[in-house]
Amino acid sequence: MTRELASAFATKNYFHLIGGCLEGSDAAFGVVNPATGEVFAQCPDASRAQFEQAVDAARHAYVNWSRMSFEERRRMLARLADAMEARLEEMATLLTLEQGKPIAAARAEIERGIGIIRHLITIVIEPEVLRNDSGGRVELRYKSLGVVGGIAPWNVPIVLAAPKLASALYTGNTMVLKPSPYTPLTTLLLGEIACDILPPGVLNILAGGNELGQWMTEHPGIDKITFTGSIATGKKVMASAAANMKRVTLELGGNDAAIVLGDVEPKEIARRIFQAAFANSGQVCQAIKRLYVHDDVYEALLTKLATIARQVKVGDGLDEGVDYGPIQNRTQYERVLEILDDTARQPGVRILAGGHVMDRPGYFIEPTIVAGIGEGTRLVDEEPFGPVLPVLRFSDIDDAVTRANDSRFGLGGSVWTKDLAMGADIAARLETGVAWVNHHLGVSAEYPFGGVKESGVGRANGVMGLKRNMEPQLIVLPAGS
Numbered sequence: 001m002t003r004e005l006a007s008a009f010a011t012k013n014y015f016h017l018i019g020g021c022l023e024g025s026d027a028a029f030g031v032v033n034p035a036t037g038e039v040f041a042q043c044p045d046a047s048r049a050q051f052e053q054a055v056d057a058a059r060h061a062y063v064n065w066s067r068m069s070f071e072e073r074r075r076m077l078a079r080l081a082d083a084m085e086a087r088l089e090e091m092a093t094l095l096t097l098e099q100g101k102p103i104a105a106a107r108a109e110i111e112r113g114i115g116i117i118r119h120l121i122t123i124v125i126e127p128e129v130l131r132n133d134s135g136g137r138v139e140l141r142y143k144s145l146g147v148v149g150g151i152a153p154w155n156v157p158i159v160l161a162a163p164k165l166a167s168a169l170y171t172g173n174t175m176v177l178k179p180s181p182y183t184p185l186t187t188l189l190l191g192e193i194a195c196d197i198l199p200p201g202v203l204n205i206l207a208g209g210n211e212l213g214q215w216m217t218e219h220p221g222i223d224k225i226t227f228t229g230s231i232a233t234g235k236k237v238m239a240s241a242a243a244n245m246k247r248v249t250l251e252l253g254g255n256d257a258a259i260v261l262g263d264v265e266p267k268e269i270a271r272r273i274f275q276a277a278f279a280n281s282g283q284v285c286q287a288i289k290r291l292y293v294h295d296d297v298y299e300a301l302l303t304k305l306a307t308i309a310r311q312v313k314v315g316d317g318l319d320e321g322v323d324y325g326p327i328q329n330r331t332q333y334e335r336v337l338e339i340l341d342d343t344a345r346q347p348g349v350r351i352l353a354g355g356h357v358m359d360r361p362g363y364f365i366e367p368t369i370v371a372g373i374g375e376g377t378r379l380v381d382e383e384p385f386g387p388v389l390p391v392l393r394f395s396d397i398d399d400a401v402t403r404a405n406d407s408r409f410g411l412g413g414s415v416w417t418k419d420l421a422m423g424a425d426i427a428a429r430l431e432t433g434v435a436w437v438n439h440h441l442g443v444s445a446e447y448p449f450g451g452v453k454e455s456g457v458g459r460a461n462g463v464m465g466l467k468r469n470m471e472p473q474l475i476v477l478p479a480g481s
Helices: 002-011 048-067 070-086 088-099 103-120 157-170 185-195 210-218 231-244 266-282 295-311 330-344 397-405 420-429 462-467
Strands: 016-018 021-023 027-033 038-045 128-133 136-144 147-151 174-178 203-205 224-228 247-251 256-260 288-294 350-353 368-371 388-394 412-416 434-437 470-477
Touching: 002 038, 002 088, 016 048, 016 185, 021 185, 027 088, 038 088, 038 185, 048 147, 048 174, 048 203, 048 210, 070 088, 070 103, 070 157, 070 185, 088 103, 088 157, 088 185, 103 157, 147 157, 147 210, 157 174, 157 185, 157 224, 157 462, 174 210, 185 203, 210 231, 224 231, 231 247, 256 266, 256 397, 266 288, 266 295, 266 388, 266 412, 288 295, 288 397, 295 350, 295 368, 295 388, 330 388, 388 397, 397 420, 412 420, 420 434, 462 470
Parallel strands: 147 174, 147 224, 174 203, 224 247, 256 288, 256 412, 288 388, 368 388, 412 434
Antiparallel strands: 016 021, 016 203, 027 038, 128 136, 136 470, 350 368
8 A cells, every 4th residue: 555655646746835725836846765866756846926925825814813712723723633644644655755764654753743733732821910919910911923934854844844833823823834845745745635624825835945945034024934954054044034033943953962871781771772863764853963871881782782783674664664764865865974984084983883875776874883983073073964873981970961061062962870860960961952861852742842052042842832933912901900
């Protein structure tokens, strides 16, 4: 069934969603299946005129949408989640085709995106009474912003589009959403699903390249940008948004450190650490990217991790039983290879598993475990965003924390130990937006998520994330009101 769906998607026509209508474009670009390295479908490329139509439609729809009650908007978004669930297998198959992840992981991503929508629309946002006495009544209310521009990345396109969409729409905003040109098709399919459910103009989805993203960040008709991607692009988004004081929420990647203390049992934690480092073939912003291991368990944990790396199955995500897929695109594939080449030339480095491209079509790199490496190298200092894990040695916990924090990144981090109280104390010292103990990767939609330092601005999800899509307004009333 999965292969039959895949064949159908190669000949399918794809459309933008603009003002409640499904529209093609005069121009198109090819979408590559990273498991083969070949174009498998054509995607419409939005014109400037189509973008302007989408913004106009969103601004027009905002008038009525913002006046609806939370309950009315909740019902429509719940219908959207139900409709996505009914099309889950289609969405998952298309996601695997364009992103490369195993079909089981694609199904899980669609399910998680649905779950995020369903959770966020249960949150209640009420006015806050700051004062109510003989001196008067003061309330803090929250109002929608207007039109939100959402720019989603290629690594988990639906999971990262879902909270942008749900947060903006549920709080009374309308949206123009742009998926990555590497993975636009599943999001365009989402637009087809939404077309018959949401009022025209409430949600607009356009595919295109970097130029479309620039139009969004510069346009005076868009009131906020929510962006997930690289630090370099995030800085450009922030600078462009400053021209008309757009609000921004930026999640800009990470180089997460995990610290493993000497009291752990390597055999008990090795697989969990491996999964947290190599999820989506290492293409997760909050995956473990640097592993600091105490001298007492360093070699034992290395051996366990290398064994797992050699045992996992890497291949075409459409084949059942595959654990990990390819790097999503050629640009990223070549970047990871550059970092691997730099790593292999470092003195004292040991590559215990992997380190090579796979002898097959597509953008495949073996899961790689690297020992004997330190700071000052590309693999440790940069975010490789691929299936390569550096394992660094330490003997003093204060030294490990200092080294973990010596980074411009600050998305997530973790501590692994049998002493939970000590683990919590060490985790609190990490300069990150989230810190785990004996776990790494994944934050429920009920909690705010985001980074510090150059890993981002603001928070997504939870009450805090929803309020990032609203403007606080102080209402001051006389006594007796």
